[in-house]
Structures are given as structure tokens and as C-alpha cells.
Amino acid sequence: MVLPAGYELVEVNYPSQVTQEPDGRIKVSYLNPGPAAVPYLVTAKPGRLTAPGPRQEAGAVPTTTQTVPAAARVNFQFTERAFQDREIVYFLEPPETHAFRLYHDYTESRPGTDRYLNVVRGGSRVSNPSARNLDAGVPLKVETLRGQEIAQRGIDIGGAPTPESEVVVVWFDPVKPGHSIRLRIEETYTDPNRYLLAGDELVWDRAFGRPRNAVVLPAGWYLTTSAIPAVVSETDDGRIRLDFTNDRPDEIAVFLKAMRRSGS
Numbered sequence: 001m002v003l004p005a006g007y008e009l010v011e012v013n014y015p016s017q018v019t020q021e022p023d024g025r026i027k028v029s030y031l032n033p034g035p036a037a038v039p040y041l042v043t044a045k046p047g048r049l050t051a052p053g054p055r056q057e058a059g060a061v062p063t064t065t066q067t068v069p070a071a072a073r074v075n076f077q078f079t080e081r082a083f084q085d086r087e088i089v090y091f092l093e094p095p096e097t098h099a100f101r102l103y104h105d106y107t108e109s110r111p112g113t114d115r116y117l118n119v120v121r122g123g124s125r126v127s128n129p130s131a132r133n134l135d136a137g138v139p140l141k142v143e144t145l146r147g148q149e150i151a152q153r154g155i156d157i158g159g160a161p162t163p164e165s166e167v168v169v170v171w172f173d174p175v176k177p178g179h180s181i182r183l184r185i186e187e188t189y190t191d192p193n194r195y196l197l198a199g200d201e202l203v204w205d206r207a208f209g210r211p212r213n214a215v216v217l218p219a220g221w222y223l224t225t226s227a228i229p230a231v232v233s234e235t236d237d238g239r240i241r242l243d244f245t246n247d248r249p250d251e252i253a254v255f256l257k258a259m260r261r262s263g264s
Helices: 148-152
Strands: 007-012 017-020 026-029 042-046 086-092 099-108 115-119 125-133 141-146 166-171 181-190 195-198 201-208 212-216 221-226 231-234 240-245 252-260
Touching (some): 007 026, 086 201, 115 125, 115 181, 125 141, 125 166, 141 148, 166 181, 212 252, 221 240, 240 252
Parallel strands (some): 086 212
Antiparallel strands (some): 007 042, 017 026, 086 099, 099 181, 115 166, 141 166, 195 201, 212 240, 231 240
16 A cells, blocks of 8 residues: 655554555555454555655664674565565475475566576475466476586576576566566475475475465374464364465564374
């Protein structure tokens, strides 16, 4: 919600992000963690707002506490958490396999963009990647690049690739100005360090950085532990699904345990 020009925010009844638009107007953003509507109330009043000027260059800003980071993040950039352009669902295979299938639906709207990059986190391996253009219903070209092959192809993964680096690249026609493309990417991951069977218990311990993520337990398993609050539901085929919402610009460490149902 963007307030009218010249108005300042004085009250909002649910935890919300607040940012300033380039024209100086105040923007309020709320991510609803539940399945039901909420009585969201924003109150604003005319104020004496200062027009935004050039952003201050980042520098060493003295602090009086021992917090981390040790200096103010003057040019800190963060995403609007309530902006919904992506949905990710993890379908867990039996924990003995350390494997899980996932799909993520993503809307790309940046003009000129012709690829989607999914950098595989350390300790995991990816297999069987595929992708479709959901708008046109057609498959897309997908490549898995590793090590120096990443740099040789000119792919930027946010740092120098190592021999262990791995990235899935989905190629599509460049996005035209004012247009978008809806993608569905499917992959299977194996992560023996963070998804495993410990005794009789399924253990899942992975961090999520996106605003919304869902995990579906393997068939025949019931939930015993979820360290991060989640909306729990049962799928049509009897599997347990957990939906996580993170309205902060950081990661949540999702720690789950489950047990096999009797007779499964």
C-alpha cells in the first residue's frame, strides 16, 4: 500500500515493512502468514515529509553497542517480502534416500532477462532439472553447469566459482518491456547432511530465504517437531504439508522431525 503524497504513517495494526518510494511517498507492505483474511488497518495523516535526496555513501558509521554488524548498513537493500513472484514446494522422498523433489513457480519481469539461475547450495547435488514456460505451456532449455564451466559460459553466480560450484540455468527469450514470463522449474536434490534418517526419525534441517515455502512429508509419515511456526494441513493423498511464511529479510532455519505411521 502506497500512501498519498505528503502523508506519513502513524499506525498499522499488523507487523509490516515500511519503505520510501523514489517520489517520497511511504509504502507499507504486509505478508499475511495465515490462510484467512485479516482486518488490516493503516492510518496516515498529512505530515511535513522531506523529499528524498541522494543516498548517503556507505562508510564506517560509529556504533555504541556490540551488535552485528558493527556498523550501520547505510545502503542496505532488501526485498519487499509481501511481493509474491515465487512459490516453492518441497516434496520429501523417504529419508533413507536423502532426496527431495521440488518445484518453484517464478515470475520474471525484468526487461532483457533471458535466464533463470538456481545456485545449488554447498553439500547438495541436483539431478533431473526441467522447466516450462507456464504462459505458453512449452518446455525450456535447461543446463547444469559445474566448476570452471560456469565462468567459461559467462554465468554470474555472485562470486568466483569453485570446483564444487553448481548452478542450474534455465534459458528463455528475453523479457520484453512491460511483459513477464511465468516459469516452473522442477528439480531433485540430494542432501545427506541436512535431510536424513536418525534412528527412527526423519530429520530435515535446512534454511529458507524466500518469503513463502512449503514442505510435504513423505507418504506414511506424521509430524512430531517443527521449530519454526507453520500452517499444517493434509493433502488429498494423505501427506502432511507445512507452509512457512517469513516476513523478515533474512533466513529461517526450518528444523523438522517426523515418525513413520504404524503399518506404513
